[in-house]
Amino acid sequence: SQQGEEDPQALSIQEGENATMNCSYKTSINNLQWYRQNSGRGLVHLILIRSNEREKHSGRLRVTLDTSKKSSSLLITASRAADTASYFCATNSGTYKYIFGTGTRLKVLA
Amino acid sequence: DVKVTQSSRYLVKRTGEKVFLECVQDMDHENMFWYRQDPGLGLRLIYFSYDVKMKEKGDIPEGYSVSREKKERFSLILESASTNQTSMYLCASSLLLGTQYFGPGTRLTVL
DSSP: SSSSEEEOSSSEEETSSSSHHHHHHHHSSSSEEEEOTTTSSSSEEEEEEEOOOOOOETEEEEEEEEEEEEEEEEEESSSSGOEEEEEEEEOOOOOSSSEEOOOOOEEEOO | OEEEESSSEEEOOOOTTOOOEEEEESSSEEEEEEEEEETTTTTEEEEEEEEEEEEOSSSSSSTEEEEETTTOOOOEEEEOOOGGGEEEEEEESSSSOOOEOOOEEEEEEEO
């Protein structure tokens, strides 16, 4: 199975609500990254969090990392219709490779 | 801003054709990657390159080859296209252990 596994697979919320999605992984990591993908497009980088960090913020995004549980969460606050996209986590274990999960499809209803 | 471009957004080819997908990045990144993305399977790494003329197989290299003659350009080659290679192909570049920057993707259909 994939190193990074997102949960839930799909999420539907109303505009203004918060959206939380989770990522679990299996082996030790150097860093974990979150990406957004709009339908039919390439991935856009959101946040990178290193293994010695516990929390990072970027605008309306908050990422946490719990290396003891091998999990990360992405919180989007005050969601907007434009946040509708698929969200992927990717782990890097200190090599050239990045391992992506299968993504969470977020739909924000206006 | 980093820019990664891919030669085509949409491509339709016939079974048995040789297909070239080109990727160019403008940020002097050492590392470049080719992924394919299929529904329910996420992104799967086909090949990556960590320097000019250097390449490593990813998780699904069968049926593909790559070429990196210049640092900014990484090409994916389908030697003899088959219908099971119909997919979205994504190119990315990065510094070591850094953020990956993706191109817009090429949706390839093999008939």
